[in-house]
Amino acid sequence: MEKLIETIVGAIQDKKGKDIVSLDLSGFDGAICSHFVVCNADSTMQVAAIADGVEEAVEEKLGEKVWRVEGKQTGLWVAMDYMDVVVHIFTTELRSFYKLEELWADAPLKRYDYEE
Secondary structure (H helix, E strand, O other), rough: HHHHHHHHHHHHHOOOOEEEEEEEEEOOOOOOOOOEEEEEEEOOOHHHHHHHHHHHHHHHHOOOOOOOOOOOOOOOEEEEEEEEEEEEEEEEHHHHHOOHHHHHOOOOOOEOOOOO
């Protein structure tokens, strides 16, 4: 799973995703996955580019296909389900509105570098 998260984060970084974090939910009963990876982008085009980049990188490097993708229709957010890892890509405005990380405030959180 660590390789999957590294690949996802690398693809996000390649497309200039911002405020990249992963939340370890493995210790929570009832969590829908063991890890969330969350980031944001400044435009709907960038949200789509990040989602496409993640999908391509994971398939190319690990041979895994995304199980389900939601939200590409509007581009305001995209959720990608890799079973144990769920990726959420938001426009910056929506991420600050939903504050997804705060729902799992007790979860161990790891921040990743990104370019401004």
